[in-house]
Structure formats: C-alpha cells, structure tokens
Amino acid sequence: MTSGRLVLLATLAAGLLGLAAAQSAEPTRMPGPAPVPRTAHAVEENARCEGCHADIAAEWRSSLHKKAHDDPAYRRALAIEPLPFCRGCHAPEADPMQDPPPELGALGVACTSCHGDASHVLAAPRKIERSAPHPVVRAADFASASACAHCHEFSFPDPERRFTPLFMQSTVSEHRASPFAGASCAECHMPLVGEGASKHRSHVFSASRDPALLRASVRITATRRGAGTVAIHLEPLAVGHAFPTGDLFRRLAVHAEAVGPDQNVLAEDVRYLSRRFGRGKGRDGHSIKVLTGDDRVMPGAPSVITLSLGEKAEGAPILWQVAYERVEHPIEESSDQAVVEGEVVLAKGTLAPP
Ligand code: HEC
Ligand code: HEC
Ligand code: HEC
Ligand code: HEC
Ligand code: HEC
Structure with missing residues (x-):
C-alpha cells in the first residue's frame, strides 16, 4: 500500500468519524452562550x-x-x-x-x-x-x-x-x-x-422579580433572647438552590433595632447573607481572587442568625426585618458597603421586651 492511499484512508476514516460525531452530537446539544x-x-x-x-x-x-x-x-x-x-x-x-x-x-x-x-x-x-x-x-x-x-x-x-x-x-x-x-x-x-x-x-420565568414567590420561599420567625439578643430563624421551603442564587449582587439583609419612646433608634445590628470574595494565595503563592465566605440560606438547611443589640435595648421593643436586596455593581470585595438598587421585605415584626 502506498503512503498516498494510507493518507486517503486516514482522511476518509476521520471524515466518517467526524460525520458520525456531528450527527449524534447535534440533536442533543443543549442551549448555551453564543456562538452556538x-x-x-x-x-x-x-x-x-x-x-x-x-x-x-x-x-x-x-x-x-x-x-x-x-x-x-x-x-x-x-x-x-x-x-x-x-x-x-x-x-x-x-x-x-x-x-x-x-x-x-x-x-x-x-x-x-x-x-x-x-x-x-x-x-x-x-x-x-x-x-x-x-x-x-x-x-x-x-x-x-x-x-x-x-x-x-x-x-x-x-x-x-x-x-x-x-x-x-x-x-x-x-x-x-x-x-x-x-x-x-x-x-x-x-x-x-x-x-x-x-x-x-409557562415561559415567564419569574423569580427574583416576584415578591410573592420570594416571600413564599423561606419561612422566617424571630425570637428574643434576653434584653438585647434576637435570633432570626430562616427555613428554606421549595427553593432548589441557595437563596439567593444566580447573580452576585443579591443578598439577604437581616436587621434588628431597638426603638425608644420617640421612635429613636437605641441600638441596631445587621447581617448580610451572601457570597463574599477577597484575596487569597494561589498554588504558586500569587495573590488571587477567592471565595472567603458563603452564608446564604441553603436548601434543606435552616439557619439561625443571632443579632446583638446590647444593654441599650433593655426595656425597649425590638423591630426586626429580613429583606432580599439587589445591590449595585461593583460591590466592594469583602465589605458590606453597597448601594441598594431595590429590596423586597420578606418578613418583619416587633418583639416586646421580656
Ligand atoms: C430559556 C430557554 C427557553 C426559551 C427562551 C424558550 N423556551 Fe420553550 N421551552 C424551554 C424548555 C426547557 C421547555 C421544556 C420544559 C420541559 O417540559 O421540561 C420548553 C417548552 C416549550 C414548548 C412545549 C410546551 C408544552 O408544555 O407543551 C413550546 C411549544 C415552546 N417551548 C416554545 C417556545 C417559544 C415559541 C419560545 C419563544 C417565544 C420559547 N419556547 C422560548 C426552554 C425555552
Ligand atoms: C406554522 C406554525 C408554527 C411555527 C412557525 C412554529 N411552530 Fe412550533 N409547533 C407548532 C404546532 C402546531 C406544534 C404542535 C402543537 C404544539 O405542541 O403546540 C408545534 C410544536 C412545537 C414544539 C413541541 C411541543 C411539544 O413538546 O410537543 C416546540 C418546542 C415548538 N413547536 C417550538 C417552536 C419554535 C422554537 C419555533 C420557531 C423556531 C416554532 N415552534 C415555530 C406550530 C408552529
Ligand atoms: C442562553 C442562555 C440561557 C439559557 C439557556 C437559560 N437562561 Fe435563564 N437567564 C439567562 C440570562 C442572561 C438571564 C438574566 C436576564 C437579565 O435579567 O439580565 C436569565 C434569567 C433567568 C431567570 C430570572 C432570574 C431572576 O433574577 O429573576 C430565571 C428564573 C431563569 N433564567 C431560569 C432559567 C431556566 C429554568 C432555564 C432552563 C430551562 C434557563 N433559565 C435557561 C440566560 C439563560
Ligand atoms: C424546588 C423548586 C426549584 C428548583 C428545582 C429550582 N428553583 Fe430556581 N428558584 C426557586 C424559587 C422558589 C426561587 C425564588 C427564590 C430565590 O430567589 O432564590 C428561585 C429563584 C431562581 C433564580 C433567581 C435568582 C435569585 O435567587 O434571586 C434563578 C436564576 C433560578 N432560580 C434558576 C434555577 C435553575 C437554573 C435551576 C436548575 C438548576 C433552578 N432554579 C431550580 C425554586 C426552584
Ligand atoms: C454564562 C452566561 C453568563 C455570562 C457569561 C454573564 N452572565 Fe450575567 N447573567 C446570567 C444569568 C443566567 C443571569 C440570571 C441569574 C440571576 O438573575 O440571578 C445573569 C444575571 C445578570 C445580572 C442581573 C440582572 C438583573 O436584572 O438583576 C447582571 C447585572 C449581569 N448578569 C451582568 C453580567 C455582566 C456585566 C457580565 C459580564 C461580566 C455577565 N453578566 C456575564 C448569565 C451570564
């Protein structure tokens, strides 16, 4: 057999294989980014x-x-x-x-x-x-x-x-x-x-723009422990992933404040539940972007957030609230400072002093 025929056979085989691959792969190629x-x-x-x-x-x-x-x-x-x-x-x-x-x-x-x-x-x-x-x-x-x-x-x-x-x-x-x-x-x-x-x-695909769906996604209750401590319980319901998921610039803001007789804020505390990024060391010792924390609500895993208002809250009612927030890009890495673009209040209430 001459080398010319070998090349021809190889080309033919490759062509056939290529064709077979294209035929079996194409019908089931799933949607994705361009170019598709x-x-x-x-x-x-x-x-x-x-x-x-x-x-x-x-x-x-x-x-x-x-x-x-x-x-x-x-x-x-x-x-x-x-x-x-x-x-x-x-x-x-x-x-x-x-x-x-x-x-x-x-x-x-x-x-x-x-x-x-x-x-x-x-x-x-x-x-x-x-x-x-x-x-x-x-x-x-x-x-x-x-x-x-x-x-x-x-x-x-x-x-x-x-x-x-x-x-x-x-x-x-x-x-x-x-x-x-x-x-x-x-x-x-x-x-x-x-x-x-x-x-x-349905092809509406509403999720984060549907306040009723957001509120129905997690059961939220609050209890007061002593004068200045509030425990907020977040129990995810039918959410098939972290809450919030998807885009980076979403978070849950868990807030409580003790209010005085003329509605003045005596003490307050807040926690933001999100993914956090910062700098860490790569394999070669160089500084790289890393995930430093993720305290979003996870499906099947209820979480309890404890807020501390201290002694100033003594004798005063505590107002608490959990909101789904959309924040502006760019959020400063590893900081909670952010411009809030929009919020949906998921739950709120007042806890009388013990
Ligand atoms: C983001 C992806 C996406 C987009 C955009 C989209 N579809 Fe769909 N569509 C799907 C998926 C996935 C299904 C099947 C869901 C299943 O049955 O599991 C589907 C189902 C359908 C069905 C069958 C529905 C049924 O239940 O009988 C039709 C018809 C259809 N799409 C037409 C359209 C048309 C027309 C558009 C544009 C106006 C469109 N789709 C846009 C993903 C999409
Ligand atoms: C001339 C009218 C016509 C056009 C144009 C058309 N469709 Fe259809 N399509 C139908 C009919 C009728 C059916 C069968 C009945 C049904 O499922 O709605 C169908 C079935 C489907 C189905 C399967 C639904 C199922 O699961 O049984 C999908 C998905 C779909 N069409 C999507 C599309 C998309 C995407 C386009 C554009 C690229 C398109 N159709 C263009 C009329 C049309
Ligand atoms: C071709 C890429 C592409 C595919 C495929 C796709 N999506 Fe999306 N989806 C997007 C983009 C981009 C957005 C954000 C749109 C925006 O707000 O800018 C989005 C938004 C959404 C939202 C709204 C999110 C919110 O913040 O409320 C939902 C829900 C969603 N997609 C579900 C699905 C599901 C379920 C499927 C599969 C059946 C799917 N998508 C397939 C690209 C895609
Ligand atoms: C068990 C039901 C369930 C399943 C399964 C599920 N989701 Fe969701 N999803 C929800 C609910 C409820 C929300 C609204 C709460 C929220 O925003 O997380 C949501 C929100 C979203 C959002 C909006 C982002 C946000 O958190 O605000 C996107 C995007 C999304 N889902 C995509 C997906 C994709 C992609 C899949 C499959 C890999 C999926 N979902 C599977 C129930 C589900
Ligand atoms: C691989 C696909 C993909 C790429 C690449 C991508 N996005 Fe997205 N983007 C999505 C999906 C899917 C969503 C919906 C998830 C959600 O809403 O939480 C989304 C949501 C967003 C949102 C939120 C929209 C809203 O209405 O709240 C912004 C803003 C955004 N993307 C900006 C960008 C920018 C800027 C880039 C490039 C740096 C980018 N995206 C690259 C898929 C993509």
Whole structure:
C-alpha cells in the first residue's frame, strides 16, 4: 500500500468519524452562550415561532430572558465591564465580539436560543406526540437541568483563575447538591398553565422579580433572647438552590433595632447573607481572587442568625426585618458597603421586651 492511499484512508476514516460525531452530537446539544449553531435570520425566525405559539410568546416577552440584553441592571454592569463574555449569554443571538445590532440585542435569550430554529426544534420528551409543522427533536436532557446549565453556571473570566476556575454563578451545582436535585429547573420555573389544548409550560420565568414567590420561599420567625439578643430563624421551603442564587449582587439583609419612646433608634445590628470574595494565595503563592465566605440560606438547611443589640435595648421593643436586596455593581470585595438598587421585605415584626 502506498503512503498516498494510507493518507486517503486516514482522511476518509476521520471524515466518517467526524460525520458520525456531528450527527449524534447535534440533536442533543443543549442551549448555551453564543456562538452556538443558530439561524442567520434570528429576528425573522423568532417572529415565526411567536406567530404560531402566541401564548408562550406573550409569556416570553414579559420575561427577563427576553430582556437579557436591554435590562437596565445588565446595561449598567456591562458599561463597567464591556466583555464579549457578557454578551455571549445576554445577547446570545448576536456576535459577542461587538455591540449587538439593536434588533438582535432585543431578542435577548430568544426562542431560537433555547430551541434552535424551525429545521430542528429541540423539545422535551412527551408521551403523546402532537403533530407539528416543523421537525421536533426530543431529548431527555432538555427536560433536565442541562437545558439551563450552560448559562446558569459559569466561572469568572479571570485570567488568574484560568486553571482553577472560581464560580460567578453556581446555581446548577447548588441544585445538584440540594434535596431538590431530582426535580428539574423547569418543574419549579416553568409551571403548567392554561387549560385543555392550550395547557403548556409557562415561559415567564419569574423569580427574583416576584415578591410573592420570594416571600413564599423561606419561612422566617424571630425570637428574643434576653434584653438585647434576637435570633432570626430562616427555613428554606421549595427553593432548589441557595437563596439567593444566580447573580452576585443579591443578598439577604437581616436587621434588628431597638426603638425608644420617640421612635429613636437605641441600638441596631445587621447581617448580610451572601457570597463574599477577597484575596487569597494561589498554588504558586500569587495573590488571587477567592471565595472567603458563603452564608446564604441553603436548601434543606435552616439557619439561625443571632443579632446583638446590647444593654441599650433593655426595656425597649425590638423591630426586626429580613429583606432580599439587589445591590449595585461593583460591590466592594469583602465589605458590606453597597448601594441598594431595590429590596423586597420578606418578613418583619416587633418583639416586646421580656
Ligand atoms: C406554522 C406554525 C408554527 C411555527 C412557525 C412554529 N411552530 Fe412550533 N409547533 C407548532 C404546532 C402546531 C406544534 C404542535 C402543537 C404544539 O405542541 O403546540 C408545534 C410544536 C412545537 C414544539 C413541541 C411541543 C411539544 O413538546 O410537543 C416546540 C418546542 C415548538 N413547536 C417550538 C417552536 C419554535 C422554537 C419555533 C420557531 C423556531 C416554532 N415552534 C415555530 C406550530 C408552529
Ligand atoms: C430559556 C430557554 C427557553 C426559551 C427562551 C424558550 N423556551 Fe420553550 N421551552 C424551554 C424548555 C426547557 C421547555 C421544556 C420544559 C420541559 O417540559 O421540561 C420548553 C417548552 C416549550 C414548548 C412545549 C410546551 C408544552 O408544555 O407543551 C413550546 C411549544 C415552546 N417551548 C416554545 C417556545 C417559544 C415559541 C419560545 C419563544 C417565544 C420559547 N419556547 C422560548 C426552554 C425555552
Ligand atoms: C442562553 C442562555 C440561557 C439559557 C439557556 C437559560 N437562561 Fe435563564 N437567564 C439567562 C440570562 C442572561 C438571564 C438574566 C436576564 C437579565 O435579567 O439580565 C436569565 C434569567 C433567568 C431567570 C430570572 C432570574 C431572576 O433574577 O429573576 C430565571 C428564573 C431563569 N433564567 C431560569 C432559567 C431556566 C429554568 C432555564 C432552563 C430551562 C434557563 N433559565 C435557561 C440566560 C439563560
Ligand atoms: C424546588 C423548586 C426549584 C428548583 C428545582 C429550582 N428553583 Fe430556581 N428558584 C426557586 C424559587 C422558589 C426561587 C425564588 C427564590 C430565590 O430567589 O432564590 C428561585 C429563584 C431562581 C433564580 C433567581 C435568582 C435569585 O435567587 O434571586 C434563578 C436564576 C433560578 N432560580 C434558576 C434555577 C435553575 C437554573 C435551576 C436548575 C438548576 C433552578 N432554579 C431550580 C425554586 C426552584
Ligand atoms: C454564562 C452566561 C453568563 C455570562 C457569561 C454573564 N452572565 Fe450575567 N447573567 C446570567 C444569568 C443566567 C443571569 C440570571 C441569574 C440571576 O438573575 O440571578 C445573569 C444575571 C445578570 C445580572 C442581573 C440582572 C438583573 O436584572 O438583576 C447582571 C447585572 C449581569 N448578569 C451582568 C453580567 C455582566 C456585566 C457580565 C459580564 C461580566 C455577565 N453578566 C456575564 C448569565 C451570564
């Protein structure tokens, strides 16, 4: 056999293998940041999905997925760190290397970002098949956390942590470690809505913008121990990950104050529950960004926060409150100082003096 034929055979074999890999890998490739295989005409394609799936389209248009690129909180953060990395997830239909054209940015995380285009619509398995005017590729992974994992878990784009990645968002591993690991993200975040033939999984994906859901996520009670000590009990309910999860700039503010006869504050104490970052030593002794603490409420693990107001609280009522706060970027590393952008009060009350 001549070397020429060997090369030819090798090329053929590689070609066949490549083809086989592409065929088996493509149908089950899960959604993720750009670049992913997608249609060149996302705006038109997405408008067609919306045209036929009107209920779902209306839900999606109200969602943070749709607003992922135009959302003011994202725009403010992007202005500080304008990285292709950010655009890949927040405007996945556009080329992340440049500022997206407005119509592609406005698609945010689109139907096509999660389902692909109409030549190849990705869907969860279903017992009774319904006929669709486009091919439907059913994949078990799409009914699992894998459908969300490529966007909802990722590391800092920090060159210092290239070889030892540090999570910026870790919702998927929090979920995997939780008592809810057996429930998919969709089971909680895409509840069944509608009646009869129009019954479908909701695409509203409301979470941190839904005060009622936030309040229902954790049971909070407070007890006074002696004159100046308050114990706040936080019992997570049906939350499938840390509370709060996701973006860095969220935290729970646990606060108590003793008030005097003319509503003056006699003493106060506050604790912020969040992930904290600081500097630590890497393997080669260099200073690197590290996680220095994480006291968020974890699923299945009630926590008790003790606040101390001291002797000044004696004889005075104590007002306590737990709020979900959204804080502005950048939060100073390892400090609680932050500008609060928004808050939802989860629970509050007054404890009479003993
Ligand atoms: C011409 C109308 C039409 C267009 C365009 C269209 N669909 Fe569909 N699609 C249907 C119909 C009808 C069905 C079957 C009934 C159903 O499931 O709603 C279906 C089924 C589906 C399913 C499977 C639902 C299931 O689990 O059974 C998904 C997912 C889906 N479409 C998504 C999309 C996406 C994403 C687009 C755009 C890329 C799109 N469709 C474009 C009409 C359309
Ligand atoms: C963030 C990702 C994401 C986006 C964006 C998204 N979908 Fe879905 N969609 C899903 C997932 C995941 C499922 C399946 C959930 C399951 O059954 O476990 C689904 C289910 C569906 C279904 C079947 C619903 C049912 O219960 O019968 C249709 C139809 C559909 N999507 C259409 C659309 C259309 C149209 C858009 C845009 C208007 C869209 N989706 C946007 C992820 C997404
Ligand atoms: C292509 C990337 C991508 C995929 C895939 C994706 N998401 Fe998202 N998701 C985002 C981005 C980006 C945001 C933030 C949008 C914003 O507010 O700027 C978001 C926001 C959300 C929110 C709202 C969070 C809040 O603060 O209230 C929920 C809930 C959510 N996603 C759930 C899911 C679930 C469940 C899946 C899988 C079925 C999924 N996402 C798949 C990118 C994605
Ligand atoms: C057992 C139900 C449940 C499961 C499973 C679940 N979640 Fe959640 N999720 C919630 C609840 C309740 C909230 C609102 C409380 C909160 O903000 O943490 C929430 C909030 C969120 C938020 C908003 C961020 C925040 O904390 O404010 C994101 C993003 C999110 N979930 C993504 C996911 C993803 C991705 C998965 C799968 C890996 C998932 N969730 C699995 C119940 C669930
Ligand atoms: C791998 C995907 C991914 C990358 C990369 C990414 N994000 Fe996000 N981002 C998300 C997801 C998913 C959420 C929703 C989680 C939540 O709301 O807690 C989110 C939420 C946010 C939010 C909160 C939005 C709100 O309305 O509260 C801001 C701000 C944000 N991202 C900014 C950025 C910036 C700036 C970058 C680049 C430095 C970036 N993101 C990179 C996926 C990504």
